[in-house]
Amino acid sequence: MHMKRFIITGKRGIGKSELLRNIIKECKLDFEGFTTFFDHTKNRLYLQINNKERYLIAERNKHGYMQSNIDELLKAAKAIDGLLTSQxxxxxxxxxxxxxxxxxxxxxxxxxxxxxxxxxxxxxxxxNPFLKRIKQLPDYEIITLTSNNREVVRRKLIYAICNKTGNNSRPYYD
Known part of the structure; x- marks a missing residue:
């Protein structure tokens, strides 16, 4: 059985989010979930659920550090809690x-x-302790994305998630 639960990590700017968007497009995934993104000023961090509801989860303070917006995180948590009602x-x-x-x-x-x-x-x-716990969840494969393995990882995930090869490439086998 191929594992279908993956955690993708890597350096900032290495292409993790781009990889995710490519896999969603290539596999035509029917999904639920959320993305986080900064506004154009890079001072506000939003969490958006299923490309709909948007929550301002953090803002840069006067010293330049990101500060959590606990009320918005709680609202987002309640909305996320309703996800995964399907396959x-x-x-x-x-x-x-x-x-x-x-x-x-x-x-x-x-x-x-x-x-x-x-x-x-x-x-x-x-x-941080939260991400350490995430990485220790059972039945997840952790993949560290690098500039050297981007294409191999893309092919592997396309094969594992949507059971096909990407761009007529040779499938990745464990």
Missing amino acids: KSLIIDELGYIEQESPEFMEVIEAALRNAKKCLCVIRKDN
């Missing part, structure tokens, strides 16, 4: 350090990851 794939892009400010949010995310049948989860290359 859809779970997509998370991405988890980092902001989320560890809300125990409720972390609990919801860990439960969603434990319950997902298929999952692609992007996490920051960090070792």
